[in-house]
Amino acid sequence: MKELLIQNILNHITLSKKELDSFFSLFNQKEVHKKNFLLREGEICKFEGFVIKGLFRVYHIDSNGFEQVLYFAQESWWITDIDSFTNEKPSQLYIQALEDSEVLLISKKDKEFAYNNIPKIEKLFRVMTQKTHIALQRRMIDNLSKTADQRYMDFIEKYPNLFQQLTNVQIAAYLGISHEFLSKIRRKIASK
């Protein structure tokens, strides 16, 4: 459990044992049962979270009631609404556990404390934000250039395990298509 976060941190920066302990002590562990929410639209996101067990979906509901999934977060993924968290404004997102899950949470105040007292933490989050930004840029290009068929096959290849755990409705909401159409894509692929 604990090791997952430490490993994740040390993948990006090097910290002394003391710094690591100091930073680690700012996190609180929380269980979130299947179908429960860590964040709902309208709430101000008070945490940044690191998934140590389970699976979450981070999604938006548009004015027509349709869901768009920003990402699924498995073990070792970070979850937050970065806009709501950093700017302390109401969130437009939902964060829901899809399985019984566990997260390590850090509050804004404690994160500020870390920024101010452990300078390398600033680098940690700069580098992590850069990485997620690069991934999102890649996804943006794919969404602009690829058909739903290709995006579905890319998804299976990229997240072979996730794809098993998720419903078609959830995957369709990530790909930006209706679940009925996804069903037809699956049939077409299966028939080959």
Place this chain on the structure above:
Amino acid sequence: MKELLIQNILNHITLSKKELDSFFSLFNQKEVHKKNFLLREGEICKFEGFVIKGLFRVYHIDSNGFEQVLYFAQESWWITDIDSFTNEKPSQLYIQALEDSEVLLISKKDKEFAYNNIPKIEKLFRVMTQKTHIALQRRMIDNLSKTADQRYMDFIEKYPNLFQQLTNVQIAAYLGISHEFLSKIRRKIASK
């Protein structure tokens, strides 16, 4: 000119005059004439740039030869291929001047120097990367949920000046539609 960058920095963090001068001295000014490239696919992006005059498009060409525009960068925007720059790998992007333009460039080495010697610079780029990430998340959701009509109207509203300078082909490549279809959208809107 110079003031634009300083203003941009001070919008995010506070620096002493000495720190500011030290950081600023790491930048070199460069002119880029209309239609010339600051970066081409396959090159390793050696710079991070701040636009002080003109307009750039940052785009990708997919395997079918279609262009996808990641963003347009006007005065006070930063331009780089963050993936290529940070990981020193060949870029998948083109960065082209759409007007005679001027940029302030910083090299990777000098940026590392700034990170190591002016700790607040780490914060500057963390905060800026967060902001661009938030904007891209928003765009991702819009692309998943809105029709091309809506996205076009949003674009006009968000970038009223840009929209005047750009061709329909360029705007279509940003919206993720064919320029012919954009033409039909324009007709439809005009007829109201």
Place this chain on the structure above:
DNA sequence: ACAAAACATTGAACAAGTTCAATAAATGAA
């Protein structure tokens, strides 16, 4: 083990967006 709910599939009619080819309009270089 059962009933209710959630999930997946399918077809038919429709809407959104592409492609291709033709034409007109605007821009730019000499």
Place this chain on the structure above:
DNA sequence: TTCATTTATTGAACTTGTTCAATGTTTTGT
């Protein structure tokens, strides 16, 4: 100014994806 190039518009046929409604399948709670 002129000629060539780029840019914009349009229509027709086509492809991709949606919507709705019906049906079957799987999960889940008790």
